[in-house]
Amino acid sequence: MIETKNSTRRVTVISSISEMKEISQSFQKQNLTIGLVPTMGCLHEGHLSLIKKSLESCDKTVVSIFVNPTQFGPKEDLESYPRQFENDIEKLDEIGVDILFHPSKEEMYPTGYKTFVEVKNITEQLCGKSRPDLFQGVATVVLKLFNIVQPYNAFFGEKDWQQLAVIETLVKDINLDVAIIRVPLVRENDGLAMSSRNRYLSVQERQTALSLSRSLQKAQDHIRQGITSVKIISNLIQQNILETEGTKIDYISICDPLSFKEKEQIRGRTLIALAVKVGPSRLIDNCIIEEI
Numbered sequence: 638m639i640e641t642k643n644s645t646r647r648v649t650v651i652s653s654i655s656e657m658k659e660i661s662q663s664f665q666k667q668n669l670t671i672g673l674v675p676t677m678g679c680l681h682e683g684h685l686s687l688i689k690k691s692l693e694s695c696d697k698t699v700v701s702i703f704v705n706p707t708q709f710g711p712k713e714d715l716e717s718y719p720r721q722f723e724n725d726i727e728k729l730d731e732i733g734v735d736i737l738f739h740p741s742k743e744e745m746y747p748t749g750y751k752t753f754v755e756v757k758n759i760t761e762q763l764c765g766k767s768r769p770d771l772f773q774g775v776a777t778v779v780l781k782l783f784n785i786v787q788p789y790n791a792f793f794g795e796k797d798w799q800q801l802a803v804i805e806t807l808v809k810d811i812n813l814d815v816a817i818i819r820v821p822l823v824r825e826n827d828g829l830a831m832s833s834r835n836r837y838l839s840v841q842e843r844q845t846a847l848s849l850s851r852s853l854q855k856a857q858d859h860i861r862q863g864i865t866s867v868k869i870i871s872n873l874i875q876q877n878i879l880e881t882e883g884t885k886i887d888y889i890s891i892c893d894p895l896s897f898k899e900k901e902q903i904r905g906r907t908l909i910a911l912a913v914k915v916g917p918s919r920l921i922d923n924c925i926i927e928e929i
């Protein structure tokens with residue numbers, strides 16, 4: 638056991654791939670199921686909800702913290718992405734996680750690294766349009782984590798709806814033996830979708846950021862009243878966001894939740910997804926309209 642300043646550390650921190658593989662193999666030999674929660678750290682309630690699901694349903698829970706450089710574009714926030722390792726460890730100790738897998742960049746992508754995984758057709762829209770490197774980087778690192786940790790279940794949040802669809806497609810298409818468990822988006826009391834990037838926001842920007850969830854709520858109210866025109870709902874969302882100073886819309890998409898094909902009428906299950914720049918942060922949010 639490693640002692641920390643304030644507590645006795647129980648979570649085992651592993652940074653080497655071979656050591657992580659050995660531990661996973663030993664769990665499997667003992668017929669213990671492994672739940673994996675992949676993260677980039679700076680843990681918040683959204684992550685903790687994934688971890689709780691894993692602790693409830695699997696014998697051993699592995700959380701990975703790795704700020705994956707291959708999913709950031711050259712002009713994105715890789716260097717400034719929030720990192721709070723000691724704080725994260727305390728949260729993992731408190732909740733009772735078994736293993737923290739925390740590899741270095743060199744361990745995951747050694748010099749000469751050449752292989753990338755691409756999921757086609759569902760990665761060009763929404764976030765993939767303005768962040769062309771994102772999903773190739775996500776699919777690659779998630780496949781590597783699955784190979785290293787060998788989880789029985791892996792847990793992902795529905796806040797990153799398109800990411801979840803990409804990972805589910807990856808698992809299905811290349812026949813991976815892991816069940817992907819979807820966990821609903823977690824919001825702050827005032828409606829803001831939880832995100833590590835919320836930490837970039839000033840007090841004023843945080844207020845501005847509420848325009849995302851508020852506009853989704855208004856859209857849902859109008860749809861409930863019978864408005865099914867995508868044009869009307871999309872304009873409503875746009876007006877709601879733009880009337881709040883300090884916002885820059887990246888996209889508003891009203892689409893099929895599996896193919897991400899844009900709709901003209903809100904019929905059948907529909908995803909409403911947004912990406913909006915507030916100050917330095919690009920925030921995303923979404924909601925699902927069930928069959929109407």
Ligand code: PAF
Nearest residue numbers: 675676677705775778797
């Ligand atoms: O959602 C995230 O935090 C990341 O995209 C993931 C899945 C950990 C891959 O780096």
